[in-house]
Amino acid sequence: MTKTxxxxxxxxxxxxxxLIGGHRLDGATLHERTLTASLIxxxxxxxxxxxxxxxxxxxxxxxxxxxxxxxxxxxxxxxEVHGIRLGGVRDEGPSAPGGPTxxxxxxxxxxxxxxxx
Numbered sequence: 001m002t003k004t005x006x007x008x009x010x011x012x013x014x015x016x017x018x019l020i021g022g023h024r025l026d027g028a029t030l031h032e033r034t035l036t037a038s039l040i041x042x043x044x045x046x047x048x049x050x051x052x053x054x055x056x057x058x059x060x061x062x063x064x065x066x067x068x069x070x071x072x073x074x075x076x077x078x079x080e081v082h083g084i085r086l087g088g089v090r091d092e093g094p095s096a097p098g099g100p101t102x103x104x105x106x107x108x109x110x111x112x113x114x115x116x117x
Contacts, residue, residue: 022067025060035061042067042111048074052100061105068111069104075117077102087112 012031016023022041025034027050036043043062052058062069068087073079078099081089083106093115106113 022064030058030060032057033059033061035063037063038067039064040066042069044070046072047077047102048072052077052102054099057101057103059103059105062107064108064111066110067108069106069113070116071102071104071113072116073102074100076100077117079104079115081106081113083107085112086110089113089115091115093117 011033013033013035014031016034016036018038018041020038020040022038022043023036024044025036026046041064043060045060047058068085071079076094076099078094078096078101079091080101080103081091082103085106085108087110089112104113
């Protein structure tokens with residue numbers, strides 16, 4: 001997680017790569033930034049057990065030709081979705097600034113982003 005105090009430390013970026021097949025990620029396998037890349041396959045991300053501090057941002061970048069993102073978060077977490085993909089975004093959560101944030105950068109041809117709370 002990104003620290004909200006004045007103390008700064010370099011953020012870690014995890015990289016997950018596969019040709020065919022997606023990635024399953026959870027709080028134990030994620031750091032401040034994660035990149036998943038695959039030719040065919042999406043990302044299944046479960047962050048329900050992660051306590052993201054207010055004002056902190058967790059960032060996940062997904063690159064694939066075919067495959068979307070299925071994200072599970074706590075009800076109070078705000079989700080920002082960026083990138084280009086043929087597929088919509090389904091999210092009925094908070095959209096006001098502040099609080100914990102998960103940013104999804106989804107780049108691909110086919111695949112949407114689905115957020116479940």
